Amino acid sequence: MSVPSLSRRAILGAIAAAAFAPAIAPAFAQDAPVRIGYAIARTGPWSAGAQVTQEPNYIMWAEQVNARGGLSVKGKKRMVELVAVDDRSDMETVVRSYERLMGSDKVDLILPPWGTGANFAVMPLAQKHGYPMLSPTATGRKLLGMKNPYFFALLQQPDRMMDALAEFLAARGAKTAAVIYVDELFGLEQFAGLEASLKQKNIQLVEKKSYPIGVKDLQPVLNDIKSKNPDAFIALSYPPDTFLITGQSRAIGFNPKLFYTAVGTAFPVYRDKFGPVAEGVMGLGTWNPKSSAATKAYFDAHVARWKKEPDRWASAHAWAGLQILEQAVAKAGVDRKALRDTIANSEFDTIIGKIRFRNGENISTPGAVSQWQSGEFEVVWPPQNATGPAYYPKPAWK
């Protein structure tokens, strides 16, 4: 059979060409384009989140910038060229891809991969090669604990989000809460934050249980919690469990005054799947099209470009990160050391408000609580960011 041996030869030649020849940038009449590289999941388990929250924003931003005539680099306009690869949801591929982008391709700038784990893996490389990274989907005190001067986290840290939730509960006079959380860095850190905040507000924790990632049935746990009749039920969950918990709570008629699920609640698909059932469910969210004229413009552009809505939490943070990059490059150019210092030491105007970093943490965006109301994820806390009053107690399941 000569087919395999022939194609093998052709493929090896092609691989050699692809792996060792530098990528050829299209020549523009003006200055060379600014090459911005990233690896992100287009296949595998991470792709669901990455393709909702992150990559659509990267692409849309590059298109908008180029439509405006390019990225302003210290007063000069240069086009943006994205150098993007699929990381297959595989850690070694993430590391290898960024080694290629920064070490061999020597792109001008990078954008981060999706998720906390992959950001952890890229951080030391970014520092070694001196590339600032503005990460919209990495959260955790452990990340900031690395004290990496090139890493900037755009999301609110877990304690900030959980403080807001506890403040809301205290303001509404809740006395008891039950919490379940996913056995993962995310769940553990959120829970640690929440436990401390609830204690401070004198809200009694009547149940706390963790569950393994990928869980398929939580009905016994939910039944048990239902029998304890807490004012608030808080699930620090990941998308599949967020859907599972919502469905099973409704099935057993567990309808506490506050019903909160974490990641995934802000996804438009959550509302689309549950329809009227989602009414009154709370979760992690920062913004919606009503927050400001800027968020409205972003929302409309996203819907026009992708025929789908952005999620109401991290999508806008991803967009804010791109805005920060754009403003910093306008000031400092693509000299990455100067760029890092500019990002670290300035304040930026973004669609989610002004952002300033301290030791890599976004210290400007307050923690928030959002709630599905008639098809929109309304921000209900803190009052200065709210787009509507909260339904508390939560209406009965439809």
Next chain:
Amino acid sequence: MSRFTLRDSILATLLAALVLSAMPWLMSDFALALTLTCLMYAGLAVSWAMFCGATNYLSLATAAFFGMGAYVTAWGAETLAYGLAVLLGGLAAAVFAALVGAAVLHLRGAYFAVITFGLGELVRHGITYYEKAYAGTVGRVISDPPETVTIYHTVLLLTALAVVTALAVRASRLGLALRGIGSDEERARTLGVDTRRAKVLAFSLSAFFPGALGAAMAMRWTYIDPLSVFNPFIGFQTVLIAMVGGAHTILGPIASSVLFSLLTEYLRLQFPYLFLVILGLLLILLVLYLPGGLASLLDRWRWGKSRA
């Protein structure tokens, strides 16, 4: 292969390893990372084939061994020297494989495959539970990882060691016993082979390498959590590579891991949205037209020559 003695083969392996050890100073970061991936899969596939190729047992436990090794590194990163952590990672996997092997190696075929796949889940959940209950965390940060060059040399050494071990096993009585089990286990036993001992010994030996490789590679990822190190993808890809290469040989899995890693990388970079489809099609074609793996190409070529 009979034209080469065991000594020749081992010398050739060591020579190749010597040449490859100079690569960090000759290659770009990316080319080095790609070579590292090739080496990792070569080590995984050769050690997998060492047991499974000879005995025709299908083990899906590679991911479990790999993840165990990674966690040994994560636990020992602060207190153990890197080399020692890697060694312990390998030993932990080998001991675990011996214990489990003694319990489940009487199963064959699909039962054994399913059990070994379940092992990965068992170890992953076990570690998650332990970490949460006793360490109060799930992920571990490696704050001071070794240089890429150090990791590269470790992986190179382990892979060379896996090849040498596979060569030595094949030439030994143990190798003979394993092949006997592969062709007819009942008959091997009737002829006086202690099949149980041979299987447990070889299974355990073949688990050392994924354990040690996991311990070495996870250092590159800074953050270790159960989901990323017990990645079933690594296990499946290893089995695939060994089978495409020809699991009854040693050269086959090595050639196939290089080919497979480069091909995956090429397709990923050139056809970002279609690479899995293309890869799947290529695999189907290979299985249909080359059921014996790449190694059978060599056999055919030799056969053709001797006939001419």
